[in-house]
Ligand SMILES: Nc1ncnc2c1ncn2[C@@H]1O[C@H](COP(=O)(O)OP(=O)(O)OP(=O)(O)O)[C@@H](O)[C@H]1O
């Protein structure tokens with residue numbers, strides 16, 4: 001049994017874990033150390049091995065190779081019920097014929113906890129997920145978000161060392177999902193539990209994680225804080241997966257240092273940030289996020305003098321809090337710039353058809369080697 005000192009979260013460590021289903025490799029050598037009390041999300045597209053990794057930690061799947069440690073204990077051969085974990089899945093899997101309180105109490109009963117102690121623990125867990133007073137209802141009398149909170153209460157009531165969540169919010173509508181993301185994070189902090197959260201939704205991963213682990217094709221391709229993953233993606237795959245970018249193709253003109261220049265296929269020389277292994281002459285894709293592109297009316301003073309490119313707004317998409325301006329830039333191509341709708345407005349009227357200047361800091365334009373097979377396997 002994994003020992004747990006009440007209130008003391010434990011770490012989880014995977015070392016070169018691999019698992020195939022017949023000839024299909026699902027997880028190919030995953031190594032990952034999760035600190036006690038940390039909430040880490042496994043992020044990646046469908047089929048990249050997130051659920052398999054989680055099920056291996058849970059003991060629901062036996063790895064072909066590698067080691068899994070929970071706390072100091074090697075748990076490879078321990079059955080799930082001896083690992084002291086709590087799990088929440090996409091489908092709530094609540095017992096429909098039981099009340100909310102009975103659902104939450106289930107795991108305690110299985111452990112021989114009963115009577116007043118059980119009632120207290122159930123009430124505490126329900127209070128923790130803000131469902132105090134809902135104990136007597138049936139799951140059918142709850143909203144989707146409330147049901148998922150019951151599932152969460154049921155997972156934490158036994159005071160597990162580690163909480164494993166597999167796309168628990170996927171069935172909820174957007175607004176509810178966003179509020180539940182913040183709530184899960186708050187509950188995880190309050191309980192002080194180590195958590196692994198599986199999702200294919202990049203915003204969800206950025207919102208609720210201490211650390212985001214991006215997976216591709218059974219491997220970890222990058223692990224870092226949400227800001228590191230978003231601002232400094234190491235591969236084109238990671239960059240694409242965690243948000244929209246402008247992509248401009250060209251060839252490296254000047255390099256060898258972290259900052260360099262790229263001659264775009266469209267003609268213009270632009271400042272970029274280069275990966276260490278990129279040299280002059282290499283064909284690259286330059287990716288720039290829309291919020292890193294500034295756009296100003298042509299007569300205005302510009303933030304990055306020397307790198308201001310003239311263009312024309314071809315159309316604008318107003319989205320309330322922000323506007324996306326599509327700008328045709330001579331020698332560059334179409335560039336999308338995101339302008340927040342802040343007060344006071346930072347630039348004059350940016351009407352469709354107006355002449356503007358666009359630009360970006362070289363640090364915000366990341367050059368990745370085009371069609372780099374190595375970039376996919378980098379870890
Ligand atoms: N029980 C199984 N039998 C055979 N192949 C499986 C089994 N479970 C998963 N796989 C395969 O292993 C690979 C990884 O699957 P996994 O469920 O871990 O992906 P995932 O990242 O969780 O995807 P999703 O986002 O769709 O849930 C996929 O190719 C999948 O088809």
Ligand SMILES: [Mg+2]
Pocket residue numbers: 050051052
């Ligand atoms: Mg899955």
